[in-house]
Amino acid sequence: METRTWDKLGVKTALLGFGCMRFPITSEGKIDEPLSTKMLEKAYAAGVNYYDTAYMYHNGDSEAFVGNWLNTKDRDNYFLTTNLPVVMINSLEQAKAIFEEQREKLNKEYFDFYLLHALNKHTFKKSVELGIVQYCEDLKAQGKIKHLGFSFHDDYNTFEEILQYRNWDLCQIQLNYTDTEEQAGLRGYTLAEKAGIPIVVMEPVKGGSLANLPETVAGEMTSMHPDWTLSSWAYRWVGSLPNVKVILSGMSTMAQVEDNIKTFQHFKPISSEDQGIIDRAVEKIRARVKNSCTFCRYCMPCPAGVNIPENFAAWNGYGMYENPNDIYFKWGIMISDAEKAKNCVHCGACEKKCPQKIAIRDNLATLQTELDTIYQNR
Numbered sequence: 001m002e003t004r005t006w007d008k009l010g011v012k013t014a015l016l017g018f019g020c021m022r023f024p025i026t027s028e029g030k031i032d033e034p035l036s037t038k039m040l041e042k043a044y045a046a047g048v049n050y051y052d053t054a055y056m057y058h059n060g061d062s063e064a065f066v067g068n069w070l071n072t073k074d075r076d077n078y079f080l081t082t083n084l085p086v087v088m089i090n091s092l093e094q095a096k097a098i099f100e101e102q103r104e105k106l107n108k109e110y111f112d113f114y115l116l117h118a119l120n121k122h123t124f125k126k127s128v129e130l131g132i133v134q135y136c137e138d139l140k141a142q143g144k145i146k147h148l149g150f151s152f153h154d155d156y157n158t159f160e161e162i163l164q165y166r167n168w169d170l171c172q173i174q175l176n177y178t179d180t181e182e183q184a185g186l187r188g189y190t191l192a193e194k195a196g197i198p199i200v201v202m203e204p205v206k207g208g209s210l211a212n213l214p215e216t217v218a219g220e221m222t223s224m225h226p227d228w229t230l231s232s233w234a235y236r237w238v239g240s241l242p243n244v245k246v247i248l249s250g251m252s253t254m255a256q257v258e259d260n261i262k263t264f265q266h267f268k269p270i271s272s273e274d275q276g277i278i279d280r281a282v283e284k285i286r287a288r289v290k291n292s293c294t295f296c297r298y299c300m301p302c303p304a305g306v307n308i309p310e311n312f313a314a315w316n317g318y319g320m321y322e323n324p325n326d327i328y329f330k331w332g333i334m335i336s337d338a339e340k341a342k343n344c345v346h347c348g349a350c351e352k353k354c355p356q357k358i359a360i361r362d363n364l365a366t367l368q369t370e371l372d373t374i375y376q377n378r
Helices: 031-048 062-070 092-106 120-127 132-139 158-163 184-196 204-213 215-224 230-239 256-265 272-286 308-319 322-333 349-353 360-377
Strands: 003-006 011-014 014-018 050-052 079-084 111-119 145-152 170-174 200-201 246-251
Touching: 011 014, 011 092, 011 246, 014 256, 031 062, 031 256, 050 349, 062 079, 062 092, 079 092, 092 111, 092 132, 111 120, 111 132, 120 132, 120 158, 132 145, 132 308, 145 200, 158 170, 158 184, 158 349, 170 184, 200 360, 204 230, 204 308, 204 322, 215 230, 215 272, 230 246, 230 256, 230 272, 272 308, 308 322, 308 360, 322 360, 349 360
Parallel strands: 014 050, 014 246, 050 079, 079 111, 111 145, 145 170, 170 200, 200 246
Antiparallel strands: 003 011
């Protein structure tokens, strides 16, 4: 199993980490514990020693399940990470209560890594003002957590502000070969590397979108390395960055576990020729967008309440990756019924403001039909 040494912290982890937010579930929506246990055992036997859970994963069930399973293992043979759900915390007392609840559910004397979960500009400000960051530093001084960090979802400027606030032990960012300029992106990676702060990467396969690319995009990849899956290409690209210490995979099937083990037990970094193939694939992916929306939001607010940029983001995302699971999430959950394209009253106010001169009204009518059909047939 490929490993990485964290010079800053003096620890060594497997490059592949087990993300514990996408376990297989039963028909009742609960964790399929027998199958999930087999998957965890398979990964552990192969050398995976980093397990990442969080308070909110699987509706609060992930921590207890992972904690019970880890109780069967020697405490010195794995690293446990969990996350404090800052978004739902409104007082320091609440943060303290949740931490103690996490200790009880995971049944551990200490956590190896403790992250402020999914920080953005608002939640970071709240963490500082409520004294949550200082509280976590106190927990570290008491030995209840070994290392303190944060995971991140916002823009680069916010990432820079958070990263430079204190001497973090690690940070966790979203990064893959198509999202190099999204959120923290490669600029954020470089900033952390220069600061000597180790990086854990989430969404290396973009929620599965890079695992099932259209053949017109993926053909050159499969020809170059017939024994590599598309997921393997994505993991190898991230793993070729030297300051990435762990790549998280939210594995949902035994087949995913086995494929990931194959990738990381026989890890081969991306070559310059491979990078050229990836660059051409990214160009093809971006050429598949449905329209030229840049998310500038000049069209907003819509008098009818339509969230025009988010509708276009879902439509363009499907055009690029053809991932129906992404549509289930974005169209079925993230965009409310009141914000959907069908509520357009064809007033045309948006088109007068659009610098891209997009036929917004016609596009909204088309995407409503297309995305409804994809969602219903997913």
